[in-house]
Amino acid sequence: xxxxxxxxxxxxxxxxxxxxxxxxxxxxxxxxxxxxxxxxxxxxxxxxxxxxxxxxxxxxxxxxxxxxxxxxxxxxxxxxxxxxxxxxxxxxxxxxxxxxxxxxxxxxxxxxxxxxxxxxxxxxxxxxxxxxxxxxxxxxxxxxxxxxxxxxxxxxxxxxxxxxxxxxxxxxxxxxxxxxxxxxxxxxxxxxxxxxxxxxxxxxxxxxxxxxxxxxxxxxxxxxxxxxxxxxxxxxxxxxxxxxxxxxxxxxxxxxxxxxxxxxxxxxxxxxxxxxxxxxxxxxxxxxxxxxxxxxxxxxxxxxxxxxxxxxxxxxxxxxxxxxxxxxxxxxxxxxxxxxxxxxxxxxxxxxxxxxxxxxxxxxxxxxxxxxxxxxxxxxxxxxxxxxxxxxxxxxxxxxxxxxxxxxxxxxxxxxxxxxxxxxxxxxxxxxxxxxxxxxxxxxxxxxxxxxxxxxxxxxxxxxxxxxxxxxxxxxxxxxxxxx
RNA sequence: GGCGGCAUGGCCAAGUGGUAAGGCAGAGGAUUGCAAAUCCUUUACCCCCAGUUCGAAUCUGGGUGCCGCCUCCA
Numbered sequence: 001x002x003x004x005x006x007x008x009x010x011x012x013x014x015x016x017x018x019x020x021x022x023x024x025x026x027x028x029x030x031x032x033x034x035x036x037x038x039x040x041x042x043x044x045x046x047x048x049x050x051x052x053x054x055x056x057x058x059x060x061x062x063x064x065x066x067x068x069x070x071x072x073x074x075x076x077x078x079x080x081x082x083x084x085x086x087x088x089x090x091x092x093x094x095x096x097x098x099x100x101x102x103x104x105x106x107x108x109x110x111x112x113x114x115x116x117x118x119x120x121x122x123x124x125x126x127x128x129x130x131x132x133x134x135x136x137x138x139x140x141x142x143x144x145x146x147x148x149x150x151x152x153x154x155x156x157x158x159x160x161x162x163x164x165x166x167x168x169x170x171x172x173x174x175x176x177x178x179x180x181x182x183x184x185x186x187x188x189x190x191x192x193x194x195x196x197x198x199x200x201x202x203x204x205x206x207x208x209x210x211x212x213x214x215x216x217x218x219x220x221x222x223x224x225x226x227x228x229x230x231x232x233x234x235x236x237x238x239x240x241x242x243x244x245x246x247x248x249x250x251x252x253x254x255x256x257x258x259x260x261x262x263x264x265x266x267x268x269x270x271x272x273x274x275x276x277x278x279x280x281x282x283x284x285x286x287x288x289x290x291x292x293x294x295x296x297x298x299x300x301x302x303x304x305x306x307x308x309x310x311x312x313x314x315x316x317x318x319x320x321x322x323x324x325x326x327x328x329x330x331x332x333x334x335x336x337x338x339x340x341x342x343x344x345x346x347x348x349x350x351x352x353x354x355x356x357x358x359x360x361x362x363x364x365x366x367x368x369x370x371x372x373x374x375x376x377x378x379x380x381x382x383x384x385x386x387x388x389x390x391x392x393x394x395x396x397x398x399x400x401x402x403x404x405x406x407x408x409x410x411x412x413x414x415x416x417x418x419x420x421x422x423x424x425x426x427x428x429x430x431x432x433x434x435x436x437x438x439x440x441x442x443x444x445x446x447x448x449x450x451x452x453x454x455x456x457x458x459x460x461x462x463x464x465x466x467x468x469x470x471x472x473x474x475x476x477x478x479x480x481x482x483x484x
Numbered sequence: 485g486g487c488g489g490c491a492u493g494g495c496c497a498a499g500u501g502g503u504a505a506g507g508c509a510g511a512g513g514a515u516u517g518c519a520a521a522u523c524c525u526u527u528a529c530c531c532c533c534a535g536u537u538c539g540a541a542u543c544u545g546g547g548u549g550c551c552g553c554c555u556c557c558a
Binding site: 231315 | 514515518522523552554
């Protein structure tokens, strides 16, 4: 079986095969670090994290590079607004990015170059383009000449001859006047007074947005890479321009595969900073949604389709995760418990589950179907937990039989970046009564129950619930509790 | 206007020629003093019309609706 991926370049899916057998190079356009990441970023990076994990699981050696755009108008604006500097804004948001990604269990990229630290490669590339006649200077700016590059528009399906004055009113007249074609874009922007700038053969200034990715890809991974990833909103102009720059310089294809994820929508509209309808990763996590719930929410839909963010859908994912998490926790117990006792040879059903999972993932990363395989695997585990709690005599022997299953569940879950998550349990540092006080209340309620004083027992239960403590009666007269 | 995508049960969402995965919610059951939690069971002819086919959610044509990109954007 082979992995099939939908290539935006051809708009169809085809078997994936890296340029060098067993080795995959992938690049993902990162964030402009002017603010916190929102759910749209989370979706994108979760999707590519799963791709990477799946490739690794499949035995590939993967080199993954993701950039930081740390010089840009938005960063400068933000710095001006808060009276700090470009560096301060960038540094802060890079730290936040790292923390957010870690919270979501997204594996860090192998290398994360920054635009401001890649200036030599950027200037070299611009110089090369100019030497080849693909770029021209104008008053301290340098532009890429799209008309000079055959094949411009091949990714986004645009035909230059059909392009009219779409840019009217959207670009400053000054910049427009300098361009030879409306689609020409800046490789180097001459510095305006007071702006931070870097020296260059064209005068002080800074790189345009698109050129950094071309330069970094080339520097870090070579002329042609296997996979280039990003959000669908980057197809035009960003990725189109990257292709043009890189291919004009090297004469080789920039990437063999272009993968694009669908947008996160809110009320049918794209979540974005400009619309103001965004939720930051951090805000969501702080509001009590767990990282794994978010992952499950994202992975339940196919990565290329739009994903509507609603409280209902999130709540559904949370409940779904609760069940899966319980199974994963039990699985972790089983595996570390009486290790080695269980029958090790995978039974037919296990082999089938593994196959089903792989087939789903091979089909353009059908995580929704892959998750179905996980839920099916989790089922007997959850059932076992229920029966053993009820003192089923057979449960103990079954636990051994389920060890291989438990191991497989954990393994496959980890391919999706899903891992057992501790409940926000007793030592959660929350406010309210402490464990000893709760234990005392539970004992009091037990006594009331024994005396058939159910009014009092219910009163204690309700009172604890008011304080955020939920009681869970177990068979055998035991009572667990959760801080909600 | 140009380019691209999507329409499956109450909700989310797989399935792309042989008679509908999974999750959530709902219903019934087990359990419980009653609940909650948990486990078990259960719930669809796939936007409309026409066509191709022995057979279509799945292919073709035509509608309708929604979304993305064309300006910074994951």
